[in-house]
Amino acid sequence: MKTATCDYCNTKTIVVHRKYSGELICTNCFTNRIEKNIFQTISKYKMLRSQDKIVVGVSGGKDSLALLYNLIKIQKNNYHSKPIIAVTIDEGIRNYRANSIKNAIRFCKKYSIEHVIVSFEEKTGKSLDEIVDLKNNAEEHKYACNFCATIRRRLLNETAKELGADVLAMGHNLTDVAETFLMNVLFKRYKLIANQYMFKKETDELKKYFVKRITPLMKIPEEEIFLYSNLKKIDYYPSHCPYREKDPILRKRVLEFIQESKKFSPEIEFNLLNGFLEMSEILSNNYKSTSYNTCKECGYPCGNASLCLYCTYLKGVKE
Numbered sequence: 001m002k003t004a005t006c007d008y009c010n011t012k013t014i015v016v017h018r019k020y021s022g023e024l025i026c027t028n029c030f031t032n033r034i035e036k037n038i039f040q041t042i043s044k045y046k047m048l049r050s051q052d053k054i055v056v057g058v059s060g061g062k063d064s065l066a067l068l069y070n071l072i073k074i075q076k077n078n079y080h081s082k083p084i085i086a087v088t089i090d091e092g093i094r095n096y097r098a099n100s101i102k103n104a105i106r107f108c109k110k111y112s113i114e115h116v117i118v119s120f121e122e123k124t125g126k127s128l129d130e131i132v133d134l135k136n137n138a139e140e141h142k143y144a145c146n147f148c149a150t151i152r153r154r155l156l157n158e159t160a161k162e163l164g165a166d167v168l169a170m171g172h173n174l175t176d177v178a179e180t181f182l183m184n185v186l187f188k189r190y191k192l193i194a195n196q197y198m199f200k201k202e203t204d205e206l207k208k209y210f211v212k213r214i215t216p217l218m219k220i221p222e223e224e225i226f227l228y229s230n231l232k233k234i235d236y237y238p239s240h241c242p243y244r245e246k247d248p249i250l251r252k253r254v255l256e257f258i259q260e261s262k263k264f265s266p267e268i269e270f271n272l273l274n275g276f277l278e279m280s281e282i283l284s285n286n287y288k289s290t291s292y293n294t295c296k297e298c299g300y301p302c303g304n305a306s307l308c309l310y311c312t313y314l315k316g317v318k319e
């Protein structure tokens with residue numbers, strides 16, 4: 001019987017069998033290919049320019065640390081841009097975030113990366129746990145993720161802007177992108193999909209509010225980032241947010257659906273990514289001329305409303 005060998009170097013120790021491509025790959029070729037994938041995604045989608053100041057959102061989990069690890073190398077070897085800064089948002093989640101922040105701190109120290117930590121508490125007066133406790137009895141009940149995602153996105157953007165960032169790099173992997181796209185389709189959030197179009201012209205108007213977001217891991221499935229981080233011995237925090245386990249959010253079911261479907265159609269996440277790239281372009285042309293209001297509290301764009309979601313949540317918390 002013929003022994004399986006790596007498709008790239010003929011080594012006999014196979015670490016991964018990619019069902020979506022049929023490839024058999026050894027440890028060395030696998031980690032090299034992941035790094036090449038990240039570099040190629042950055043080049044293909046023109047995510048970085050040579051002098052960009054890069055801010056990286058770092059939670060201390062596998063994705064953000066794998067991203068930071070690669071960006072440090074890419075910045076040194078290829079882009080020679082200004083030093084990277086890591087930003088961690090401390091939402092204030094019991095038995096979770098304080099632990100993962102330790103991993104982020106250790107990692108940044110090891111690679112001498114400037115590290116800025118911003119907390120919900122200092123910026124909004126309440127931790128996420130306090131907001132959730134407050135809102136548990138509210139008429140219009142919302143889950144932790146509703147508040148968390150909106151507030152964190154705003155604080156990350158604000159902090160990146162204050163630090164003079166040209167780009168804000170996020171560790172979203174292929175599975176995350178596929179899941180978000182499917183969620184947005186299910187909730188008919190077409191305008192949001194349009195706004196996520198990666199090649200939209202960065203007008204001065206947009207730049208006034210938002211730092212350009214890049215997602216260099218978007219072509220790598222979650223389980224491969226997991227394997228990569230373990231093989232590279234990246235010291236990440238391995239646990240998940242307790243709210244994700246606890247709340248009956250649809251996102252969880254969507255992920256389960258994708259994972260289940262992958263068993264029969266291994267290419268499904270790539271189809272969703274390509275669907276997202278194509279649809280966001282079509283939709284962004286469709287929503288081009290739509291005018292928008294600016295929030296009366298913070299001045300950010302807020303669609304047809306007079307208060308943006310971030311200020312609406314903050315108002316609810318302060319009342």
Ligand code: SF4
Binds near residue numbers: 091146241242244
């Ligand atoms: S799972 Fe939800 S509550 Fe937890 S960190 Fe993510 S968005 Fe926040």
Ligand SMILES: [Zn+2]
Binds near residue numbers: 025026029
């Ligand atoms: Zn090999």
Ligand SMILES: [Zn+2]
Binds near residue numbers: 312
């Ligand atoms: Zn606002």
